Amino acid sequence: MKKVTDYRPCRVPLRRTSLGDASIVVHAGAVASIKRIEARWLARGGNAAYAIRRADTGAFNCRRTVGGTSMSKHAWGCAVDVNWGTNPFGSRLVTDMPRWFVQLWRDEGWGWGGNWRGKKDAMHFSKFENEGGDGKLYVGEGVGGEPIEEEDWFDMATKAELEALLQPIRDDIAQLKKAIGVGQDFAQHTNVLKALSQLLDRV
Ligand SMILES: [Zn+2]
16 A cells, blocks of 8 residues: 655656546556446446536646645646536535535545635545545556556646746746856856756656
8 A cells, every 4th residue: 555645746657547428647546446436426327416527527737736836736646626617616615516426535535625624625536634535545456547658747738737847947947046146157066056956857
């Protein structure tokens, strides 16, 4: 058994799997859980009972939090957004999800953003303990789903997503340049070179 915190953002084994009509990319260690949720959702009547829409359901996304400095939980593939059109993020809870649908996820150790104190994120289910999840992943136990190669992460990303990923690195480089003063020779500053190589590791 692994913990979500054993992984670095964006550097996780990924699988593509179905969730009803939706096709989502998640951490390999979460696929079995998603398949169990899907099976129980189908047993309850599937789309006829609560439709999962392909157009506004997704999971893995290598990005920072919106307007924040930390990485989004979606960068670990351990958070799933379901039907965001009718389950928006906001200061009060707005959701069309039946209780039983939320319970399917709770039973599998996923926290629900609709239960958060403060701002609500009704679309959002998360394995992270600080979001109400159990933090548990199961890797290498017949996880299922289609493997996704590491290079594909960047192929899948939109230009805007890649820009969002690069921007904090650009900001850091700009700060470094400012700190050492414009016009000085970079090569003479070993600390700067070290910092730059650490930044490049993150690209
Ligand atoms: Zn989310």
